[in-house]
Amino acid sequence: ELKVEQNPLFLSMQEGKNYTIYCNYSTTSDRLYWYRQDPGKSLESLFVLLSNGAVKQEGRLMASLDTKARLSTLHITAAVHDLSATYFCAVDIDDKIIFGKGTRLHILP
């Protein structure tokens, strides 16, 4: 059974700080996704990671994938309040896409 675990599930941090969200999964996968969800809204795609060693960056967010370790990270650099949201990783196994429980990120001004 595929399991996708995110850590931490809740994170409160000060503006300007750096932090990393971790996503571990239990079965070999070729594709990993990161999504963002704002309160009361649906999910918005952030990153698609397709191969071992893939790294993608958008603004203050950077995602990476290590398929051998079955680990992806989402790194936040110099956090700003606008990044407050819930972040989900998701793993694709034969077109079945399974999500982690999400990391609720609260950035304090």
Place this chain on the structure above:
Amino acid sequence: DVKVTQSSRYLVKRTGEKVFLECVQDMDHENMFWYRQDPGLGLRLIYFSYDVKMKEKGDIPEGYSVSREKKERFSLILESASTNQTSMYLCASSSLGLTGELFFGEGSRLTVL
């Protein structure tokens, strides 16, 4: 832009009622998905479909069924709604292309009384 439209944003139903949640996508995507989202549990996959008339069970299919008669439309059916099916339901679609990225609808919040 990809558009995934869910027919109802908010529904209130009574226990035992039959409930239909409709989802339509306009990008000719092969794959369509139904998830439910509950606080602290993230998104859980109910069913997905990779082609017309094809369906696969997700992690929590009990109490649900689906229908995909046309490529653009994927319906979630609660044959006899129960209070523990009160939730946010999210529909998504994706193509068979390289990324397989999901595009989500706005969600349907169902309350079963």
